[in-house]
Amino acid sequence: xxxxxxxxxxxxxxxxxxxxxxxxxxxxxxxxxxxxxxxxxxxxxxxxxxxxxxxxxxxxxxxxxxxxxxxxxxxxxxxxxxxxxxxxxxxxxxxxxxxxxxxxxxxxxxxxxxxxxxxxxxxxxxxxxxxxxxxxxxxxxxxxxxxxxxxxxxxxxxxxxxxxxxxxxxxxxxxxxxxxxxxxxxxxxxxxxxxxxxxxxxxxxxxxxxxxxxxxxxxxxxxxxxxxxxxxxxxxxxxxxxxxxxxxxxxxxxxxxxxxxxxxxxxxxxxxxxxxxxxxxxxxxxxxxxxxxxxxxxxxxxxxxxxxxxxxxxxxxxxxxxxxxxxxxxxxxxxxxxxxxxxxxxxxxxxxxxxxxxxxxxxxxxxxxxxxxxxxxx
Ligand SMILES: [Zn+2]
Numbered sequence: 001x002x003x004x005x006x007x008x009x010x011x012x013x014x015x016x017x018x019x020x021x022x023x024x025x026x027x028x029x030x031x032x033x034x035x036x037x038x039x040x041x042x043x044x045x046x047x048x049x050x051x052x053x054x055x056x057x058x059x060x061x062x063x064x065x066x067x068x069x070x071x072x073x074x075x076x077x078x079x080x081x082x083x084x085x086x087x088x089x090x091x092x093x094x095x096x097x098x099x100x101x102x103x104x105x106x107x108x109x110x111x112x113x114x115x116x117x118x119x120x121x122x123x124x125x126x127x128x129x130x131x132x133x134x135x136x137x138x139x140x141x142x143x144x145x146x147x148x149x150x151x152x153x154x155x156x157x158x159x160x161x162x163x164x165x166x167x168x169x170x171x172x173x174x175x176x177x178x179x180x181x182x183x184x185x186x187x188x189x190x191x192x193x194x195x196x197x198x199x200x201x202x203x204x205x206x207x208x209x210x211x212x213x214x215x216x217x218x219x220x221x222x223x224x225x226x227x228x229x230x231x232x233x234x235x236x237x238x239x240x241x242x243x244x245x246x247x248x249x250x251x252x253x254x255x256x257x258x259x260x261x262x263x264x265x266x267x268x269x270x271x272x273x274x275x276x277x278x279x280x281x282x283x284x285x286x287x288x289x290x291x292x293x294x295x296x297x298x299x300x301x302x303x304x305x306x307x308x309x310x311x312x313x314x315x316x317x318x319x320x321x322x323x324x325x326x327x328x329x330x331x332x333x334x335x336x337x338x339x340x341x342x343x344x345x346x347x348x349x350x351x352x353x354x355x356x357x358x359x360x361x362x363x364x365x366x367x368x369x370x371x372x373x374x375x376x377x378x
Contacts, residue, residue, distance in 0.1 A: 016108070019062070019106070020034050020061075020062050023061065028223040028224070029221050029223060033221040033222070033223065034062060036221055036222070037062050037063050037064065037220055037221060038062055038063075038064045039064055040063055040064055040065070040131050040132070040220045041063075041064065041065040041067070041129065041130045041131050041132075042058055042063050042066050042067070042130060042131065042132050042133075042134060042216055042220070043066075043067040043069065043126065043129075043130035043132070043133045043134065044058070044066060044067065044068050044069070044134045044136060045069050045070075045118060045133065045134065045135050045136055045137050045142065045146050046069070046070055046135070046136035046137040046138060046142070047068050047070040047072075047082070047085075047095060047097070047098045047136075048070070048072070048078065048081075048082050048094070048137075048138055048205075049078075049081040049136070049138070049162065049195070049200065049202070049205030049209065050134075050135075050136030050138075050160050050161075050205055050208055050209040050212060051070070051082075051084070051098075051134070051136030051209065052081070052082045052083045052084035052085070052098075052136075052205070052209060053083065053205060053206045053208075053209025053210045053212075054134050054136055054158075054209040054210070054212040054213045054216070055068060055084060055102060055213075056083070056084060056101075056102070056105065056213075057209075057210055057213035057214075057217075058134075058216060058217070059105050059106045059109045060105055060106055061213070061217055062106065062108060062109070063109065063216075063217075064108075064109065064110060065109070065110045065111075065130075066102065066110070066111050066112070067111075067112040067113075067114055067129070067130055068094075068095045068098045068099065068112070068113060068114065069095075069114035069116070069117075069118050069126060070093075070094045070095055070098075070114075070115070070117070071117035072093075072094050072117075073091055073092060073093055073094060074089045074090050074091065074092050074093075074094055074097050075090065080202040081200060081202030081203075081206075082094075082205075083202075083206070084097065084098045084102075085097045085098070085101070086101075093113075093115050095113035095114065095115040096115070098111065098113075099111040099113055114126055117142070118142065118145060118146065118149075119145070119267075120145065120264035120265065120266060120267065121264075123145055123146070123149040123264055124149055124152065124153065124264065127146075127150065127153055127155060128153055130155065131155070131156075131220065132155065132156050132157075132158065132216050132219050132220060133146060133150050133156070133157045134212050134213070135147075135157060135158065135159045135160065136160065136209065136212070138161075138194065138195060139194075139271070140186040140187070140271045141186075141267035141268050141270070141271040141272075142267070143159070143161070143179060144179070144180070144186060144267050144271065145264060146159075147159070147172075147178050147179035147180060147254070148178075148180070148254050148261060148264055148265070149264060150172065150178070151172075151174070151178050151255045152254070152262070152263070152264075154174040155174070156171070156172065156173050156174065156219050156226075157172045157178070157179070158170075158171050158212045158215045158216050159171070159172065159179055160208045160209070160211065160212050162195070162200055162204050162205050162208050163192075163193070163194075163195060164198055164199055164200055164201070164204075165201055165235065165236040166204070166234065166235060166236065166237075166369065167204050167205075167207060167208040167233075167236070168208075168232060168233055168234070168365070169208055169211050169212065169215070169227060169231075169232040170182070170227065170230070170231050170232070170246065171215050171219070171226045171228050172228065173219075173226070173228050175255075176228050176229065176248055177228075177229070177246060177247060177249070177255065178248075178252060178254060178255040180249075180252050180253060180254050180255065181246065181247070181248050181249040181255065181256075182231060182246050182378050183338070184249070184252070184253070186270070186271040187339060187341045188273055188274055188341065189271065189272050189273060189274045190274055191341045191344075192339070192341070201236060203236075204234070207234060207236070208234065211232070215227055229246055229247065230243045230244070230245060230246060231243065231244045231246045231378060233365060233368055233369040234369075235369050235370070240369075240371060242368055242371050244312070244365075244368045244374060244377070244378055245312075245376075245377040246377055246378045247311065247377045249311075251307070281344075281348060282335075282343075282344040282345070282347035282348040282351065282357070282358070282359045283347065283357075283358045284344065284358065284359050284360070284361040285334065285358045285359070285360060285361065286361055287361070287362065287366050287367055287370045287372065288370075290334055290336075290360045290367070291372060293332075293334055294314075294334070298331075298332055298333065298334055299318065299331060299332075299333045299334070300314055300316060300317035300318065300334045300336055300360075301317070301318055301320045301333050301334070301335050301336070302314070302318065302319050302320065302336050302337070303320060303322050303324075303335050303336065303337050303342055303343050304319075304321070304322070304337050304338065304342065305322065306319050306321060308338070310376070311376055311377050311378055312364070312374065312375060312376035312377050312378045313364070314336060314364065314367060314372075314373070314374065314375070315373050315374075315375050317336055322342060322346060331356075332356040332357065332358070333350070333355070333356070333357050333358075334357075334358055334359070334360055335347040335357055335358070335359045335360070336360045336363060336364060337363050337364070338363050338364050338365060338378070339362065339364075339365055340359060340360055340361050340362045340363035341363070343359040343360060344359040347359035364378075
């Protein structure tokens with residue numbers, strides 16, 4: 001090697017050290033950790049709100065290869081939260097816009113475009129080439145698709161979701177549970193609004209997407225305590241984070257002891273099942289109102305199956321299952337479930353049967369997010 005080449009190499013090495021200096025001097029990462037990041041490959045599913053923050057920090061940190069999977073194009077209405085893209089990118093494929101932005105931030109990163117929505121036919125091939133998957137998708141179908149493929153391929157998954165002023169975050173390592181263990185089935189179609197319908201504060205995506213990048217970097221750099229076995233619930237309204245313990249479900253359809261789903265299924269059909277029509281709309285109560293009712297001695301009926309109830313519930317709530325009726329006559333009851341969807345259906349049925357019943361809006365997750373008492377794991 002000529003002297004000129006040696007000097008060029010040294011200058012290049014100095015530039016690299018300088019770029020990452022502030023994180024290399026973290027003894028928990030160091031040069032060895034930085035090399036591990038440079039050699040690693042992360043797939044970011046969705047170049048939207050969560051994926052924007054996650055991909056920017058992963059690229060800035062020097063993750064060697066970042067795959068971006070998204071079939072959408074940039075729209076003006078995306079820009080308040082999808083900070084990967086600029087006004088001049090409107091109309092472009094999000095993967096192309098993301099590649100340009102990430103290359104401008106850090107040309108050392110190899111950005112691989114997957115300019116289509118992942119589906120059952122493509123997900124295994126695309127995901128197989130990566131070490132860690134960051135899920136920034138915004139639909140239940142995509143979330144279950146990505147989860148199932150991650151389990152089948154043995155890939156760690158950093159999962160997050162946002163809506164309005166709220167976010168949730170979980171990390172799944174192979175063998176330590178999956179998204180389905182916590183949420184075995186998607187909510188009936190049409191019962192959970194999307195960000196397009198219910199809105200979202202853009203910066204909430206920055207909090208959750210950045211947290212996803214932190215968790216991915218911890219996995220890749222083998223540092224810290226990854227958020228495995230915990231569901232992080234962020235309430236931007238109060239600025240509070242709460243955590244609920246989650247556990248692998250041995251009966252899980254995909255990661256359980258006897259899985260029934262061993263290859264990607266048709267997620268659009270599976271998630272597209274509408275809710276049965278309730279005779280009337282359930283009356284809902286907020287967490288604060290429900291807490292007041294609990295203090296007054298109003299009975300709480302947990303309408304989930306017993307297997308879900310025993311894992312975790314509100315202290316004092318009675319397990320009645322989805323079909324049961326309250327044992328006592330005319331006393332008012334508060335129906336609860338994990339997300340306030342099944343409980344709304346039961347409360348509406350009870351009301352139609354002449355009982356006085358309300359449903360806890362947002363369910364146990366809203367209860368836990370508010371930091372109220374909680375027993376067990378999900
Ligand atoms: Zn599972």
